[in-house]
Amino acid sequence: MLRAVEVRITGRVQGVFFRASCAEYARQLGVRGWVRNEPDGSVLAHFEGGWTSIEEILEWCRKGPRRADVEDVEVSKVAPIGAEGFDVDRH
Numbered sequence: 330m331l332r333a334v335e336v337r338i339t340g341r342v343q344g345v346f347f348r349a350s351c352a353e354y355a356r357q358l359g360v361r362g363w364v365r366n367e368p369d370g371s372v373l374a375h376f377e378g379g380w381t382s383i384e385e386i387l388e389w390c391r392k393g394p395r396r397a398d399v400e401d402v403e404v405s406k407v408a409p410i411g412a413e414g415f416d417v418d419r420h
Contacts, residue, residue, distance in 0.1 A: 340400030365418030
């Protein structure tokens with residue numbers, strides 16, 4: 330069954346290759362969606378997939394790439410948007 334979550338990651342998560350690393354891992358898992366930097370210094374992501382894959386990407390988000398220092402991960406269940414692939418928003 331397709332599930333979707335929106336995730337806000339806070340801490341030192343910008344300028345540490347968080348988005349690129351997240352997208353690479355999401356693609357490996359077959360998770361669809363997007364990830365972007367927010368003006369407040371957090372990273373926001375939307376993930377769609379099966380619960381096992383969603384749980385795996387959420388576990389990765391709690392650690393992030395090597396240079397990241399994740400303080401908190403807020404997860405909200407949302408409706409799927411029919412994402413195709415996984416995009417990094419560069420805005």
